[in-house]
Amino acid sequence: MGGSTTKAPWARLSEDEEYEQLSRVRLGHAVDVREPLVLVSQIHRSGGTLLSQLFDGHPECHAHPHELTIGYPKSQIWPHLDLAAPETWYELLYEKYSQKHLRLGYRKPAERSDGEPDVFPFVFLPGLQQRVFDACVAGRPVERQRDVLDCYFTSYFNAWLDDQNLYTGPKQAITAFAPRLNMVRESVEGFFADYPDGTLISIVRDPRAWYASVRTQPPFSEGEDALKRWCRSTESALEARGRYGDRVLVVTYEELVLETEATMRRVAERVGITMLPVLLEPTFNGRPIRANSFAAVDRHGILPERAKAYRESLDAGTIAWIEEQAGDLYERACAAASA
Amino acid sequence: MKMPQHNAEWPPERLDPAGEHEQLCRVRVEHAVPVREPLVLVSQIQRSGGTLLSQLFDGHPECHAHPQELKIGYPTKRGWPALDLDRPDAWFDRLWEWSAAKHAALGYQKPAERPESARDVFPFLFLPRLQRQVFEACIAAKPVERQRDVLDCYFTSYFNAWVDNHNLYTGPKRVVTAFTAGLAADAANVERFFSTYPDGTLISIVRNPRGWYASARKHKNRFRKVEPAIARWRQSTEAALAAGERYGDRVLVITYEDLVLDTEATMGRIAARIGIAMLPSLLMPTFNGRPIRANSSQPVPAYGVLPDRTSAFRDTLEPETIELIEERAGDLYERAAALTLERVP
Numbered sequence: 135m136g137g138s139t140t141k142a143p144w145a146r147l148s149e150d151e152e153y154e155q156l157s158r159v160r161l162g163h164a165v166d167v168r169e170p171l172v173l174v175s176q177i178h179r180s181g182g183t184l185l186s187q188l189f190d191g192h193p194e195c196h197a198h199p200h201e202l203t204i205g206y207p208k209s210q211i212w213p214h215l216d217l218a219a220p221e222t223w224y225e226l227l228y229e230k231y232s233q234k235h236l237r238l239g240y241r242k243p244a245e246r247s248d249g250e251p252d253v254f255p256f257v258f259l260p261g262l263q264q265r266v267f268d269a270c271v272a273g274r275p276v277e278r279q280r281d282v283l284d285c286y287f288t289s290y291f292n293a294w295l296d297d298q299n300l301y302t303g304p305k306q307a308i309t310a311f312a313p314r315l316n317m318v319r320e321s322v323e324g325f326f327a328d329y330p331d332g333t334l335i336s337i338v339r340d341p342r343a344w345y346a347s348v349r350t351q352p353p354f355s356e357g358e359d360a361l362k363r364w365c366r367s368t369e370s371a372l373e374a375r376g377r378y379g380d381r382v383l384v385v386t387y388e389e390l391v392l393e394t395e396a397t398m399r400r401v402a403e404r405v406g407i408t409m410l411p412v413l414l415e416p417t418f419n420g421r422p423i424r425a426n427s428f429a430a431v432d433r434h435g436i437l438p439e440r441a442k443a444y445r446e447s448l449d450a451g452t453i454a455w456i457e458e459q460a461g462d463l464y465e466r467a468c469a470a471a472s473a
Numbered sequence: 474m475k476m477p478q479h480n481a482e483w484p485p486e487r488l489d490p491a492g493e494h495e496q497l498c499r500v501r502v503e504h505a506v507p508v509r510e511p512l513v514l515v516s517q518i519q520r521s522g523g524t525l526l527s528q529l530f531d532g533h534p535e536c537h538a539h540p541q542e543l544k545i546g547y548p549t550k551r552g553w554p555a556l557d558l559d560r561p562d563a564w565f566d567r568l569w570e571w572s573a574a575k576h577a578a579l580g581y582q583k584p585a586e587r588p589e590s591a592r593d594v595f596p597f598l599f600l601p602r603l604q605r606q607v608f609e610a611c612i613a614a615k616p617v618e619r620q621r622d623v624l625d626c627y628f629t630s631y632f633n634a635w636v637d638n639h640n641l642y643t644g645p646k647r648v649v650t651a652f653t654a655g656l657a658a659d660a661a662n663v664e665r666f667f668s669t670y671p672d673g674t675l676i677s678i679v680r681n682p683r684g685w686y687a688s689a690r691k692h693k694n695r696f697r698k699v700e701p702a703i704a705r706w707r708q709s710t711e712a713a714l715a716a717g718e719r720y721g722d723r724v725l726v727i728t729y730e731d732l733v734l735d736t737e738a739t740m741g742r743i744a745a746r747i748g749i750a751m752l753p754s755l756l757m758p759t760f761n762g763r764p765i766r767a768n769s770s771q772p773v774p775a776y777g778v779l780p781d782r783t784s785a786f787r788d789t790l791e792p793e794t795i796e797l798i799e800e801r802a803g804d805l806y807e808r809a810a811a812l813t814l815e816r817v818p
Binding site (some may be wrong): 142143144145146147149150155156159163225230233239254255256258259260262295296297298299300409419420421422437 | 698762
């Protein structure tokens, strides 16, 4: 305990001491995070952010609040840790964005009708995260990569100080969104090797609407290359579904935004959480958040009109070309989703 | 797949502990949630269910629920504060609650009669220096014309400095809820409370004096002798009834027995009166969203409201003590119980 007797009582501890005390208390009461991972993954601009924000606030989920970037060397590569080199574990899993979001707040750039992005506070202490991770790894035998990942998620959610959902429960799942990871076969294999109890959710968006959205977003380009990526993502989702059966759930973006309640009920049932109204409203840490759309967004909640908005922005020739290239595949994805 | 060699982005640019503390404070101050809602103050003599009621409000998305006994009073917690509006330098020190710092260091616990090993201890992440920063920023941001403006800034600082508060961002908020034992026994305090919060509500809980005495005599030495203890119970109950007479619908008198035997109906009435939605969270006592066991004078094996406490006095009080209490306070309890039925819609 520091400080002189002349200090006001609220100033009895220095900043360092307050930090130390806070870290000690958090470590002493750390919430273990060992639940199965529900991983949302498909190509960008398909509704992954939306689905992850629908899980936010559910008392039975530890919902990772932004894109999961534990992959190495790229975020779509499922990490492969050397269990004999514990000093490398945290380094490889560490997500630099948490520090950025602490500094600048969480925001999604998309367009806003009022020109002002929604900025959400994200009170996260990277130094504390490493301490929680080290304590967790030291506190249990590490026999599998899953043990390390459990410690990573324990460190992540406990270092997120203003997480409005840490103490609620009992938890049934961790939810996270990692774009394009599903497109790398080895990544999907790695995910299910670590999480045989996990679930992969792949969202497939109508290729016409997807193309209308993606062509305005760097680093995508217009034309055949872009559409090939959509096809690859969708084929990967169907292949994973064929290979892993019920552990993979294919959902269309259209059913997610047009029939949200029925779709989220199905998702909830599959991942083993209770259907609650919070699953119908996108939030960030419990606060309503506007869609990350390429068009101006003037309200909170789900935007069903986005499902058909491509008709305003694509010409008839482009629509016909997309239908020819990807229409069948989309129909197959719809069939897998309804199955 | 190749084994990893080295993360090129490692080590990241790191802040030291003081730097992270500063960053945390900056973010929290920049995004501070203003807390300006009317205060719902629960107050009556100790051992009457005030902690229970405050824990039933915890977790309601429309409440900023102060999680421990409110101690902004001066010179003791039982005095409603009177601030000198010409002395802004004194406001924060006068209102500051040392118990928040204590719970930040040791965790929140209610000792009751439990051995230390069996106590529930809850983390309470609270930064006094951050509280001061939020308070200063709030005061600087708008003109202070009334004591209420200072208290709004105080509650803003309190709830935003409580870093792991699970209920800060939900809403929209309708009320601040808090519990201070004994404050309402003095009519001058109640007057000052309503002067600061003309839109506030005072809830006074009246407990059957037999059950109350069986609990209170174990709690404090000053309640050990039955006659002086019952005199204090009478003082509290009479003050609650007098406040009800004077302030009408702004005062709500409920009995402890209604609260624990008919929790859903009672909480439904309270919710309607103070303007919040009736939700299941109002039926389970929690601390920061986690179930908490009762602060009872008896061992408590289970979570939730304990209806059996209403008649437990029969096992611990002698018949002559029960008779004496009924003689001294039975009629007053009947009056309070009748008023409860009459006032609560």
